[in-house]
Amino acid sequence: MEIAELALPRDQFGANPQSVLATLLADYTFAASPGIASSGIIRLLAEFDVSESGARSALTRVVGRGLLARNRAGGETRYELSDHARRIHADRVSHVVDFGRAEPDWDGRWTLVAPLGPLERATRRRFQTALERDLYGHFGEVWISPHASARDARALAAAHEVPAAVSRGEIDFGEVSPTTAFELAPLASDYRQFIREYEGSRRLAELGRLNTSEALRVRTSVLRDWRLLVLRDPNLPTFLHPPGWPMPQARETFVALREHLADDALARVQHLVDDPSADLGWERLD
Numbered sequence: 001m002e003i004a005e006l007a008l009p010r011d012q013f014g015a016n017p018q019s020v021l022a023t024l025l026a027d028y029t030f031a032a033s034p035g036i037a038s039s040g041i042i043r044l045l046a047e048f049d050v051s052e053s054g055a056r057s058a059l060t061r062v063v064g065r066g067l068l069a070r071n072r073a074g075g076e077t078r079y080e081l082s083d084h085a086r087r088i089h090a091d092r093v094s095h096v097v098d099f100g101r102a103e104p105d106w107d108g109r110w111t112l113v114a115p116l117g118p119l120e121r122a123t124r125r126r127f128q129t130a131l132e133r134d135l136y137g138h139f140g141e142v143w144i145s146p147h148a149s150a151r152d153a154r155a156l157a158a159a160h161e162v163p164a165a166v167s168r169g170e171i172d173f174g175e176v177s178p179t180t181a182f183e184l185a186p187l188a189s190d191y192r193q194f195i196r197e198y199e200g201s202r203r204l205a206e207l208g209r210l211n212t213s214e215a216l217r218v219r220t221s222v223l224r225d226w227r228l229l230v231l232r233d234p235n236l237p238t239f240l241h242p243p244g245w246p247m248p249q250a251r252e253t254f255v256a257l258r259e260h261l262a263d264d265a266l267a268r269v270q271h272l273v274d275d276p277s278a279d280l281g282w283e284r285l286d
Contacts, residue, residue, distance in 0.1 A: 005268040017050040017058035023224045025067060025081065026093050028269050035071055035078030040273030047216060047272060049081070055088050064277060066140040097258075099230045106146050106237050110171045110178070113153050116163045127160040135234040137181030144171070144181055146236060184242060191246040198253050200221055205260040212271070215264035218257060228255045 020023065024044065031136050036044075038059060045055040059079070060102065069082035081089065113136065134156065136143040145153075150168040157164040171178070201218045204210050233247065241247075 001152050016059055017045055017048075017054045019224065020045060020048045020050065020220065021055075021058045021062055022067065023220050023227075023281055024269075024277045025062075025085075026089065026096075027220065027223060028266070035080035036273050037076060038080050043077065043272045044269065047067075047213060047268070048220070053194055066175060096230050099226075099233070099235070102234045104147070109146075109169050111145045111148045111150055111153050111168045112166070113145075113157065114158075114165045114169065115141060116165055119162060123160065123162065127157070127162045130160060131158055135232075137178070137183075137234060139176075139181050142179065147236070177240070179236065179242065182236065187229070187232055188242070188246055190232075191250040194225055194250045195246065195253050198257060199227070202256050202260075203254055205257055210261065210264065212264045212268035213259040216268040219261040219265040222254055222257045226250075 003253070021041070022046075038056070039089065041059055042052050042055045046052070049176055050058070059068070061087070063070065063079070066082055068079045069085075070079060072078075113131065115124070119127070131143050134145065134148060134152075136145045136148065148210070150166050153164075153166045153168075157166065198218075201222070205215070205218070229250065234259045239244075
């Protein structure tokens with residue numbers, strides 16, 4: 001591919017200012033600063049084509065969610081990660097960034113959940129949605145997970161007032177592959193789309209052809225898109241994946257972009273918020 005043919009990925013940030021602000025806060029903790037002034041947040045979001053009114057609305061909602069806390073410094077209202085956010089942020093960011101780095105820790109056992117008795121349609125659907133959110137696969141009404149504990153499965157069933165048989169142990173699937181319980185084909189397709197989407201950006205980053213503004217946009221974009229994939233991946237043991245499973249190549253693309261663009265993206269953030277003490281968050285990959 002010629003350099004002239006390379007392009008940056010599509011930009012989808014403008015439609016969701018909260019998404020871009022939350023993603024930025026996952027990357028840049030500003031731990032060494034007294035927080036960010038609202039004017040700095042507005043300039044930061046303007047980099048992603050978010051209007052001032054959109055930025056103020058996103059800021060209000062993010063504060064309302066407890067992700068940012070207000071403080072007064074030098075007579076000016078500033079914003080910093082709340083104590084609540086700091087407690088949960090490190091684990092969540094680390095999970096996304098570390099995903100695929102090593103073989104999943106699996107003991108060879110499965111957690112099995114089978115609802116018992118007739119259920120109201122709405123109750124059944126809510127319970128199924130909760131199981132899907134927790135990345136269970138299913139064979140009809142029988143749900144399986146390699147990682148969820150039996151205790152967590154029972155708690156989930158109880159929370160939805162669903163009587164269910166729950167067990168954890170080895171399962172003889174016979175001639176049926178357990179992977180058929182999981183919707184891997186759409187996920188594989190999206191991993192391949194991710195690789196195609198960021199191929200040009202990776203080449204440009206490796207060649208040093210992105211300016212600081214582009215570096216920030218791409219580094220933020222690739223974290224957002226990688227996170228959306230990770231949250232859908234049941235993290236099955238490698239030997240269960242179908243041939244040509246694209247997650248490792250997608251992770252390689254993600255890591256390369258994150259590392260190549262780290263310094264330039266940080267420089268741009270510091271310029272936009274006018275705070276040279278802004279520091280990279282805990283997920284840096286070098």
